Amino acid sequence: MGIQATEVAKENSDTVILNDNFDSxxxxxxxxxCVCNNIRKFIQFxxxxxxxxxxxxxIAVVSTGESPLTAVQLLWVNLIVDTLAALALTAxxxxxxxxxxxxxxxxxxxxxxxxWRNLLAQVFYQITVLLTLHFKGQSAFGVNDKVKP
Numbered sequence: 001m002g003i004q005a006t007e008v009a010k011e012n013s014d015t016v017i018l019n020d021n022f023d024s025x026x027x028x029x030x031x032x033x034c035v036c037n038n039i040r041k042f043i044q045f046x047x048x049x050x051x052x053x054x055x056x057x058x059i060a061v062v063s064t065g066e067s068p069l070t071a072v073q074l075l076w077v078n079l080i081v082d083t084l085a086a087l088a089l090t091a092x093x094x095x096x097x098x099x100x101x102x103x104x105x106x107x108x109x110x111x112x113x114x115x116w117r118n119l120l121a122q123v124f125y126q127i128t129v130l131l132t133l134h135f136k137g138q139s140a141f142g143v144n145d146k147v148k149p
Contacts, residue, residue, distance in 0.1 A: 026099065034094035036104065042089050044115050049081060051119070052126040059127075060134055068134055 010016050015028060053074065060068045069077075111119075138145065 030094040030099055033098040033101070033103075034092065037098065038089040038092055040110065040112075040115065042085060043111065044119055045085050045089075046082070047111075048119050048122045048126070049078075051123050052130070053077075055123070055127050056130045056134075059131060063135075 015025070017024065053069075057067060057069065057074075060066075133140075137143070
């Protein structure tokens, strides 16, 4: 077919085997599934953190009239948390269990129903804890009213 046909095939393919060894294909598939799994975990984590912070801040502002966290504090927390989460998820190695899963199609949703369920449960738990600490924290831990947050 010639060099041009080979280049066209490479450009239009999903996977190109550069070392002419089909034994490397399972490794490539395993790493691809690991990357996709890590992206899903990171998205679920980010949505959980941001939805929790948004709802907590909204409820606190509506009920007390002042924000529990300043903009600088929120930015600082996001910077640290996002960086550490990204580092943790990129360091995760692929496992054999990933190859035992059914492959995801191109039409598969990025956020599955199980992820939505987990996200809502985690958001509900975090908001409950944060609101309890925000409104009952001083009396529960015996903090003097003169101490400013």
